[in-house]
Amino acid sequence: MSAQGPYLAEIAHLMGDPARANMLHALMDGRALTAKELAWLAGVAPQTASGHLAKLMQGGLLAVAAQGRHRYYRLAGPEVATALEGLMVLANMEGTTRRLPSRVGAELSFARTCYDHFAGRLGIGIHDALMTGGHLAASEGGYALTSSGKAIFARLGVEPGQSGKTRRAALRPCLDWSERRPHLAGHLAAALACRCFEMGWTRRRKDSRAVTLTEEGRAMLEAALPGFRCDAPEPSVSPLRREPVPALA
Amino acid sequence: MSAQGPYLAEIAHLMGDPARANMLHALMDGRALTAKELAWLAGVAPQTASGHLAKLMQGGLLAVAAQGRHRYYRLAGPEVATALEGLMVLANMEGTTRRLPSRVGAELSFARTCYDHFAGRLGIGIHDALMTGGHLAASEGGYALTSSGKAIFARLGVEPGQSGKTRRAALRPCLDWSERRPHLAGHLAAALACRCFEMGWTRRRKDSRAVTLTEEGRAMLEAALPGFRCDAPEPSVSPLRREPVPALA
DNA sequence: TCGATACTACGGCCCTGACCGTAGCGTCCT
């Protein structure tokens, strides 16, 4: 039986505490945050957060970079984000009874970052436009760009460069937890997202993983990506800070 | 922030108990097991198992079918298996310190079922042969078969039938936790596995997710799938029942 | 050099939840 169970439980147990889950969720946009920020986000005292972070480190889920008197924590790698996404798919689907889709922040389901790439309707719009345009080809473990796809990326300022014939696919589908359809992950997707932030086509919100698509960004994507569409986000009601809504009872 | 954290933690917490993790792991081959079998596999008394199963049901991770005085539990859906796979990737990778790959049962890493399709080197062999042969094309969220791919599946006795233009891809990559490379999932992969069991090309082990590739099965796959290769499993040392090896300290 | 800040280490409180005992209900076999 290879004794997988216990290890599986070890990892899941680490993610199964509300405070730690909040921290991991906050880190899913790929940024690195300080212990204090994470403590605040998780809703616990810094001492408590420190203990949680130590456990997550020991479990190999986080990596840390000490910089002066700050310690910046980030997810240890894309596999961690992938695993979390898998759980979030369940968390959003489980028993139609609870968690109605409407509860998901409108901005968040419109566009957000997923570790290092775009998710939400923006991510899906990009995926679909490339797919229906025939710019994606099957490749080891995911997609590769066809020549027309490479041209599109080049036009957007992302050099598809071979990146050394790596094992992992440059692009791969990643199931979107809010839309329940795939968007694009992989290092080319990350490079595209990076380029979008760099050029001001998209902007990060301050205290959320939500992303804003600027007018210029929309124009650029529509020009470069025939068939791209991505309906505007509904006007937000309230930023809805933290203090999670009361559990289901 | 959309209060994802708490829900995420809820699901992860369910998976984070050793007994429950063992149950879920045992169900990952897609079969349905009775409460008593699961109790035995998890190493707890039936009363305890019953409680765990109720929790997993309420969490939406399991589905149950009552048949006479037995209750057959199974995973609620492929998403659950996917989420578990995501965690197992972490569990096998985490800190090179613990869990050396050698600990994974040789038979298990050679061939096993992953929910409803093949994983391990067998699954990867199929994936790679189709991929390098150019039998896969990119498709919404995964792969589709090219015409040559359809011919191969037809030759193996699997009718690729459109299955009604569903949203989900017929084939999609699924990261293999033992080999750390993708194998094929999706309903066509499931149909292929089903066909292989049906024809006696593969056989299930009794108390393990490991799968045996018969001589006939190997011959069939090599004949139908140009480029297919799948090295034999190392002779197993001992079946290594359960009683998980002592934790890392 | 001194204080402020960021973080971690330790200790004690307390609650969640895993466990199994007994008991009860429904189903199958003879």
Place this chain on the structure above:
DNA sequence: AGGACGCTACGGTCAGGGCCGTAGTATCGA
């Protein structure tokens, strides 16, 4: 009908672990 079996419900016990208090170490700014 009677007994065996599969499963679940309930109650008591107990350990694991989350929480924050205080205290200690390292870094930055003046």
